[in-house]
Each structure stands twice: as C-alpha cells, then as structure tokens.
Amino acid sequence: METAEFPAATSATDGWEPTLAAALLGAERAPPAPPGPLADLVAEADPGAALLARLAAEGALHRAGTGLGPEALAPTEPRDAFGPECPPAAATRLYGLLSEGYSARGRVEEWFALAAASGVRPPAWLFQALMLHRDSLPATAPAVVGAELDWLARACGEAPAREAAADGAEAADWAEGSVAERRAAFAAFRARDPEGARAALEPVFRKEKADIREALVHALATGLSPADEPFLEACLDDRAGGVRLAAQHLLPNLAGSRYAARMAARARAALTIESKRRLLGGTTHSLVVTLPEESPELARDGVEVNTWERRGGGARASLLRSILGRAPLEAFAEHPPRLWIELALRSEWADPVFHGLFSAAKRTLDPAWSEAMADITAEAYEGKVTGVRRTNEVLGMWAEALDLLPDAAWEARVGALIRARKIEVVLAVLAQGPEHFSEPFTATLLDWLAFVTRGSDALRRDLAKPWVIARLGDRLFPSEDAAAAAAAILARLPEEDTDRLRTQLTGLTGVLDLRAAIRRDFRSETTTGGMAQG
Template sequence: MDATERASDGWEPTLAAALLGAERAPTAASSALTALVAEADPSAALLARLAAEGAHHLAGQELGPEALAPLEARGRFGPDCPPAAATRLYALLTEGHGARNRVEEWFERAAATGTRPPAWLLQALMLQRGTLPAAAQAVVGADLDWLARACGESPAETGAADASDWTEGTVAERRAAFTAFRARDPEAARAALEPVFRREKADLREALLHALATGLSAADEPFLEACLDDRANGVRLAAQRLLPELPRSRYAERMAARARAALAVESKRRLLGGTTHTLVVTLPEESPDLVRDRVEPNHWERRGGGTRAGLLRAILARAPLHAFADHPPRLWIELALRSEWADPVFHGLFSAAKRTLDPDWSRAMADITAEAYEGKVTGVRRTNEVLGMWAEALDLLPDAEWEARVAALIRARKIEVVLAVLGQGPEHFSEGFSAALLDWLALVTRGSDSLRRDLAKPWVIARLGDRLWPGDDSAASAAAILARLPEGEGDRLRTQLTGLTSVLELRAAIRRDFRPETTTGGTAQG
C-alpha cells in the first residue's frame, strides 16, 4: 500500500485508539465502517470498530482495486431441501464412516424430490467431496464446483474426457478416460487403441483391455483373440475374462466343442413306453490349448487330485449355453445333480447360467434345486449343500420373481429355507414384500426358543435394515417386534433386532425430512 491508501485505511487509527483506551481515544473519524457500529457503550463500540477495520485491513492488504472481482453468482439448480433434511445431512456427514450408506440414501432422496443442500452445508460437503457417494454428483456437484472456483481452486473434472485424454496421465487416469471414450464411441476407441497397444507397458495394456468391457461387441473379438498370446499374464487374463461374454466368438465355439465332447445325453426307449436319459461324462485332459483359453483347475483342485474334474467345471463355466441346445435346460440340470460328477457338472452349468442370466436356465435352476431339496429328484439327498444351491439359483431370478417365490416360502412357513435365501436376493425389497417379511419375523420371534435361536444364528436380521422398505410402517413393525421379544432372550437376537429397528427408524426419518411443511406446522404425507 502507498501512503494515500494507508491514510484511507481505518485500521491504524482504530488500533491506536484501542491502545489508548476507549475513554481517552479521540472521536473516530467518520467512515462507512464506523457508521455501521451501533453499540452505545464506548468500549463495545471500540471493539466493534477494531473487528471491522481489522477485517477490512487484512482483506485488502497488498491488493489494488483491480484485484477485486465480483463473485460468480451461485446457479439455481433446484430449490433448497427442507431445513430438517439439511440438519439431518449435516449430522450424517459428521457421524463418520458408519453413516456412509445413509448419506447415499439422503442424496438419492434429494434427487427424487428435486432439491439440494442449502449454501451453509457446502463447506462441510466440500471437505468430504472425495468420499461422497456417486448420487451426490447430480445433486450438489455444480454447487461444489462453484464453491471451488470462488475459493480459487480447480473444480473437479465432471465432463467426459476427450478422445485424446487417454494417451496421457497415470494408469488409472488413462483407463478412466479411455472408458469414457469407449462409452461414447466403442469402434473409434478400439481403433485408436490397436496401433499403440503393443508399445504400452504391461500394467497399462491390462487396464485398457479391461476398459473394453464397456460397449463390448463381436467387433472386438479379433483384437481380444490376439491378446490371448500377449507376453503379459495380466493382459491374457483380461482377454480370457471378456471373450466368454461373446457367445458367437471363436473362443465361445472352442468352449462349446469342448463342452459337447465332455457331456452328452444318452437316451433309451423303454419296452413299456417312455424314455430314460443318462448323462455321459468324459473328463478332459490338460493341454496347452486349454491353458491359452484360461481353462485350468485351481490350486485346491490340483492338490485334491481332481485336476480333470476341475477342467470340466472350467470348460462348462465358459461355454455358451447354445452348446446344450439339444435338450432343455431342465434335463441337463436334473441329470447333473444325479451324476457321479455332480459337483463339477452342476457348478459349471450354474456358472454359465449366472454369467449369461438366461431366463430359461435361471428358472430351471431354481425349479430343479427346489425340487431336489424337497426330495422330489430321485437319487438326490436333501442336504444343506442342496439348500445352498437353491438359494444361489433363486438369486439368478429377476427381483420381482425372487420376491414372489420367497413370499410363497414365507406363506408356507418354510423357516429354514427362508433363512437360507435371505442372505441373497435383491439389494432393496419392495414395500409389499417388506411388510410380508416383517410379519414373518414377528411370527418367528413369537415361536419357540429354538426358532428364535435359529433366527439369530446367521445374522440375517442385522443385514435387513438396509434392504427393507424404509417407511414409517416398517420402522413401527420392527419396533413392535423388538418390544414383544420375550424377556431373557439371548443378546444376539436382541442386538440384531435393536440394530434393525434403529436403521429403519433413521431411514424413515430421512424420508420424512423431505416432506414439505404444511401451513399447520405438520408435514404433508407422501
């Protein structure tokens, strides 16, 4: 500052007055800041002047008028959320790692209601921007970019990467940029990659090859096939993971031929009518061609002496399902369960069905494993392993169909089966299924001591809080179940029900927070 600027700065006179004391200080020269001081008491007025002039002095130190620019206006991307929702978000942000799922749920609710956090929350959000859930970007990303620019920082990269961006940066940055390029134009991305691929380092080749999963199509097959002979093991593995996703590729046809050579159905007509079917299994031999296609038994299978069985399982897992088109899925699965090679054959076929999510195979898997556990498949014993197969097979079904089948099990009071299947299934339950499941929980907790012990063993209840419908009715039902739990019940079940109730009450409260206030001071229903 020059002498003229210092003379117009009220900081030094105010500081001198503070050193002299309020009663001995001369009357303050009139200024814009002095006029803002409203305190009648001289001491209070001097302190107010000191604070105002000090802030003004520091803010303008070494800065000329040309350095002062008006702040960019904060855009209007939607109305602020209700005050209760804003307060809730602040509490969730300060609770630590345990509230991460609830923060994500808060932003999902904000997106659904078209609202955003108010300005006073932006600093707290900016401090945790790197750990915010993906749902936060659509709600508050533009606001945080605005705040970053206002503070002289570079806002986060939110736009799609240019086609040329993938050629520079770290491995992670280049993979992210190439994935974005691939999402926009799969053909152009692969065409740009092929000429330079061999010149890149192994870790980058592997990362870029994984990015081809975005927009994968039959046009990628020649490039992926060539990668099977890459000198880097990670690159070969990446190609071996992607090629089974192309059901008409040369890789798939090699697997289909191997599957047909390993499995066949032998049919014979009976003298009294009808036909009997037998599964004929031919175990494959190890070969370099199988290794090239990533058909190898794992370490446990080798050590246990089941190398050829492990090869069979790996072949079936990677084979396209059209390799078994000569017979319906139901026949293959039933014969697999009856076979002396049931473990590699069934699990190989199951892996293929899981990879493709073919609806016919998925339903057949669920139907046959259910019948096997109920003792309706000749030669298959009712075991916990079969029950586990049933639970995994149900998980292949669409969410609505899974809920319908489990709801039928609930109505049939098949408690052990319901407990087994609840460990899998949809990430979030529908409102109707949640109500039925909570009714079932209430029934079981009012049953025998052994039933309650079975309910507590797998810690299934502890994981239901995130999956049940987060409404007021769900929270009230969970609280009622906890309140009616018999006195003296073990800590494990009580702890799980307490946690379930707390999570559902919090999730229901988040939804209530977003309801607009009515003119009577209550909340609107919705």
C-alpha cells in the first residue's frame, strides 16, 4: 500500500479529518501529528495510545463546531479577586432566590444589600446565573459583582454592562430615538450638565413634536433649579396641553419663582385669619375664606376645574384647593401652622382648605408644618378640636399626616399609640409609615400583636379586617428574635380562629423567617465550627 499524502496542517484547518484518515491507515503506519497546542497534549509513547489521544483531542475540537485552529483555544484574561467570597450558605440562598424569578425580587435586593454591607461577593459558580439576570439585578448589585460579570462578558465576547452603560450615557443622542429613549438620554444629559442640557434644548424645542416636547420638559425635573424658570414659564403658553401640564407640575417646586409669587398672592386673597380681642382677655381667631373665580390666568397656571367637579357644584372649592396646594408655605407665615390647620378643620370649607394645605406640606415636607399636621389631626380625632367630629375621614387624615414625619418621629408616635392599646388607630396608621421598621419598634409591634391575638374574638376580627398584618413581613426588622416571636404568635392563635387572620400571620411569619435566614447565611464560620455574627 502506498503511503497516503496528508495536507499540511494550518492554523485554520480542522485536524479531525487527517487524524481520522490516520486511524484508517493504522497506528503503526499513521504519520506523526503536526506540531501545535493539540499535539502537545499527546504524551503517550505507544503508537496506538497516541493515536487515540489525537482522536480525543481533535474530536473534541471538531465536535465543538468552531471551525477554528488550535490557536483559537487562547486563554481568557485572568480573573482578579475583588474581595472575599460570601459564605456557601449565602451563595446557595442567592441561587435559589434567582431561580424563583420576579416573586423573589425583593429578597434578591436584600441579599445584595447585605453582601455590600459585609464586603463579600458571590462565588464563581454563580456568575452564569447572575449573567442571565443581569438586567434585572438591583441597583446595589454592580458594587458587589459588577467587576466579575464584566470579566465574564468579555470572556464571552460581549460588551461589559458598565462599559456599555457608560458609553451609552456619553454617546446617547437625545435628539434621536423613541420618545422614551430621548427622555432618558436628555435626563442623563441634565444629570451631567443641567445648564448645558437646557441651553441645547431651547433653540430646537419648538420644532419638536408635542409628545417629544412634553417628555423633554418632564426630564427637566433632573437638576431642576431657578435657572430653568424662564424656559418653564414660556412652556405655560405652549400650544400642546401636555407640555403645559409638565411645566405646571415643575414650577411649584421652584421657591421664589414668579409662579410661586402668583400662587402666594392668590392664597392670601383666598384665606385670611381675623383676630379679635375678647373683653375678658384672650383672642379669638376665625378663618375667612374667599372662593376664587375661574380665569384664564388661573388656567394658564394649571388651576382648572374638571368636568366631575363642575357637575358636582364644587368648582370654586376645587380652585381653592388647587391654589393652596401649589402655593409656597411662606404665604401663610403671618400665623403659626397650628392655627391655620386647626381653623381649616373647623371651617365650613374644611375639605378644600385642609387638603390644600396638606398638599403644600407634603410637597415641601416642612418640619414645622408636618409636626403641626400630625398634632392637630390627632387632637381632632380624639375630640379635642371644637366643632370637629370623630370620623373615619379624620382618622385617615391623621394617618396621612403622621406619614409626613421622619421615620424615627413616626415610630415614636406610633409606639405611644401601641402602648395605649388603640387598635383601630394603630391599624390605620400602619397602612402608612416607613418602608422598613427599626429593631426596637419591631419588638414593640410584635408584643402588641401578641397581646391582641390573645384577646377576644372581636379583637382578632378587628385585627384581620383591614388586611394590614400580611404586609408587615417586608417591613419588620428581620432579626432571629423577631422571626421567633412571629412564629410564636402564629402557634398560639386559637384553632377555631378565622382563616383571614391565620392567612395573614402565616404570610408574615414566612417572609420574616426567610429574611432572618438570609441574614443568618452571611455569618462567617469560626475555626471551631461554630458560627459568629458577621
């Protein structure tokens, strides 16, 4: 038999066919493997074993379907270690949470917050799962695992997320793309250079379509400053209603603007306090309300009556409420906030006056007004404000007013209500309040829940009715003690109790236990095999 001629191996040639042909010739008669990275893998001295090794190496490359030569097997860049890995239990927990999808989104966010606080990172075996969820990871994730995911993206021939985002932020042209894309790009421009962004917008603004103009005006909320006032004032005369509404939404947030001055003048014209000295000493105060009239000037500033209000006969009251809500609180500086609020509640125009003042306080979060709102509404519900009846509406006002306070002040006031065993009020205010409770307040609240659930059937029915308890699992501080206390409350619930309360407590206990377990996962192991708080 003549010796077969084999094509010379090149860097771009698949070596599978020559190796297969060599196998057909027989191990003893096969030509040697061409030099290269794959040939270096064949260390067997026996011809038969060497040919089998060649078949394995070339076959693996061939089955991969790359169509590339051995030089394509270049190593990736080294992966730097950016910090210690999280404990194995925490890594396993994260994998399980990612597998649950959207339903566990809050817990994934909590996991990354804990990882960031602990200075640890997920292990390498989690990178692929994290890459699959890269677009939906929480805002804290890049600080924890961003460098590793960028490394993996480069290894896979993709653009690293952070580099792509940075390049996009710099290169995105706010003058092109869909409405949403242009709004986002312009907001990014504003975040980098507020003055430059507005200066670039002004000369081309009138040439844009109405929906684009509206979106770009809304984007001015990023970096809003008094320098934007002239442009926004001009937008009040835009031919498109959406553009006018966008400007009317932003202008009340500019203290000292012409818009604020107009609203302040209207508020002072609509509300005044008359004070009279009594013969036997002291002073009486009364609120004088002058309902505004509709006008083109009011409409230009966004103070208009909708169809429902016009049909209901409350057009002028609606104008009053809108004016007060848009006015700066400095318009009422002649008297203390407490007096304005108390007189508003006692007025025959209580609804538009109180809610207008409340809107202004909520917009500015002025501490003095927030405190006064919380004080007066509490007194009103307790029957301490003359002429104001104790109603569910007043209770709702109280709950909303408490929500204006800083978290610590809110907890202090609600803690006092809990200690006073006012179940109706506590349930109403728990519907508002901080997103997350402190550890001391959590303990107080769980003690109160234990007390109420041990009470009468009527108390437990009242507790279950507003469906507030079910949502507490995400807000309570997730300590081991809190999880144990919640489980004990559920265990002691009478068997014959309603499914409504049992369902809520079961959900609360499950969420709180999971959150406590996530924290427990981050505890580092000690050298003796025990666990220490991380």
